[in-house]
Amino acid sequence: MSFLAIKDVHHTYFTKASATTALSEITLQVEEGEFVSFLGPSGCGKTTLLSIIAGLIKPTHGTILLENKPLSGLKNQIGYMLQQDYLFPWKTIEENILLGLKLSNQLNDGTKRAALDLLKQIGLGGIEKQLPKQLSGGMRQRAALVRTLATEPKLLMLDEPFSALDYQTKLKLEDLVSKTLDEFGKTAILVTHDIGEAIAMSDRVVLFSPSPGRIHKVFEMPDELKSLSPFNARNHETFSSIFQTIWKELESLESGKE
Template sequence: MGFLKIDEIHHTYFTKTSATTALSNISLEVKEGEFVSFLGPSGCGKTTLLSIIAGLLKPTEGKVTLEGQPIEKLDNQIGYMLQQDYLFPWKTIEENILLGLKLNNQLTAEKKSYTYKLLEQMGLGGVEKQYPSQLSGGMRQRVALVRTLATEPKLLMLDEPFSALDYQTKLRLEDLVSDTLKSFGKTAILVTHDIGEAIAMSDRIYLFSPKPGQIYKIIHVPDELRSLPPFQARNHELYSEIFQTIWKEVEQVETEQ
């Protein structure tokens, strides 16, 4: 039995003039501790699916369960990281990372010290009293990760979290995030349109095709790559092989349109 189970999801957006089917017939399962990626061109409903899994959006049809429980009933089991950090500029770093705990009345000394320790682990000790505008883009995204992890979610959603960063920062953060998630045994779903990032970070890749969004292909990343940190995986000989395969699939998807 899967940890996260997505069952026959359909979703249609309605506007005055049209009804657009964003997702059609999506079913998949993720085991605890797995890292999977949703890869695909823009407009294939990846972010919509992520919002549905996070319980932010109710699907037209189908259901999502986490550990056998329907997703709507769960509070705070799912952390969500956005494309940009979206730290609140009027709050200090400390107030930002404790936000989730504060909103759920869980501001205990124990949870607080856990959060500070996370910040320390991300190499950000001593910035607690600063404001987000005083930090660099990479630092801010790390703070956002701490904020997401502070409530100890069971499942982590990463919606293109590295896309707004420069290349070097992105590579470094990939390693950090991958390492952090592995050490906590977190289950994670990454949405990306970067093939390399998907290969380097995940155990399994779901390739989506657009209009309507559906799963086009499932690619299993070989064990040799999975055991390596993202940066080293990028240098492995198997990496470019898989990259080529996926590249062809993506082109196939695009020409079919």
């Protein structure tokens, strides 16, 4: 009885010239409250898998069960964060973060107050009436996180949400996201190509091999890293040894290709 069950998922993209198999035989289970990272070289189907779990793409084969129910018909159970904030530039921050609630007809005084409180908690109080372009990159990505969390999704998908930020902002935001998700007890899946980020943030790292995308190996993070914030985890002594292990695995994937 796992929270999210991915069973034998295959996916093939069709174009005029070719049929490319992006994913093959993906079977994976995620428990409630767990933080899992998908790590792998580009072209290994990480983002495709994320889109399939989010219900944006229908897989050619296989099933996804969230709390033992098939995905179709589940709305707003899954929140999705993209590489960039994609806040709507013509809407104020308030309109942006209430967008999900509005689209699903959940907007009322209670949910609105909850969303605005969340904005304050995340350190963005008093900017509700501003437009996205008046904020810095880090602030915008935080506002995007509030937008994603406002509909109270059960599962959070993070598609390289830190990759467009400068290093310092990225480290701070990793801590903030990790803390926020812990507080709300959210289950999350992070797609990244940054080994350090995967180790620092997750409970489990799933390494993908490319063409076609398959699960190559799963690394369980030791308890002493799980309990630390991402920033402190990066400084922990076991961090670098795990980094080396995963690095070698990735290297072997690359050499195996040639």
